[in-house]
């Protein structure tokens with residue numbers, strides 16, 4: 001019997017395509033606006049994983065022509081100092097997007113800092129105003145990771161209308177906005193979480209299964225409906241028996257590829273899409289600011 005192999009949802013290739021489109025859009029708009037879009041990534045302390053994420057974001061900004069106004073603060077920086085920095089960036093006309101790289105050292109209140117970011121410069125799409133706009137179905141900056149998943153599904157023309165979608169994870173960063181976006185696309189949505197009973201009986205009904213729990217190997221082939229679309233948001237660093245470390249998602253990729261119709265790899269799936277959507281949010285804010293100030297007439 002022939003073994004089935006799921007088609008790959010290739011986030012890396014799509015992210016590169018989005019970056020090319022953004023590059024062209026920036027060249028065109030910059031000629032009229034007179035400045036490039038700007039993104040400020042604020043990082044506190046020296047968490048090596050965060051530093052790698054920040055470098056990657058800044059490299060991607062440079063690639064498409066977004067100016068970086070990133071700032072790296074020592075770990076003893078106070079809440080007030082950071083609030084002052086955000087207040088200044090909110091006013092800075094060169095800056096279209098602001099984000100605070102998490103996690104922050106324990107003495108800092110990340111939620112309070114997030115609340116302080118001007119909602120129209122909230123490049124991560126996590127400010128309560130933008131989450132409220134998502135709930136209401138209004139225009140606004142959308143959270144990058146779930147928006148990246150939606151863009152990936154759209155690219156492969158995967159219809160969500162009337163489909164059973166299951167999101168595993170209910171965080172404010174991924175699970176909750178993901179569920180709302182799927183609902184907005186007319187899916188019937190179930191959210192499973194750490195207190196859900198019998199996860200398998202829930203995931204087995206999913207036409208579209210989004211895994212975002214942060215647990216390697218949580219989703220196995222027997223939990224997946226044949227022909228399902230499986231999106232792996234998880235990024236987990238694991239060390240194998242030989243002491244070699246690598247990144248894996250939340251799903252058992254090899255076995256699920258034999259059951260699903262579509263599947264995302266880790267790395268190369270949702271991760272690059274998150275960065276692409278961050279750049280896109282920055283450009284959206286840039287164009288909106290230009291439109292509001294009358295520099296640019298969009299449509």
Ligand code: NAD
Pocket residue numbers: 145168169170171172173174175192193194195196199212213214215218233234235236270271272274
């Ligand atoms: P989180 O720890 O805030 O949330 C995890 C969620 O999973 C919780 O809502 C919890 O209820 C649920 N959960 C935990 N154990 C479970 C279980 N046994 N069964 C069902 N649900 C369970 O994490 P997060 O910030 O939402 O991130 C989730 C994963 O996605 C992590 O691996 C993270 O690294 C990754 N992530 C990836 C990207 C990307 O760009 N690909 C972006 C953000 C987060």
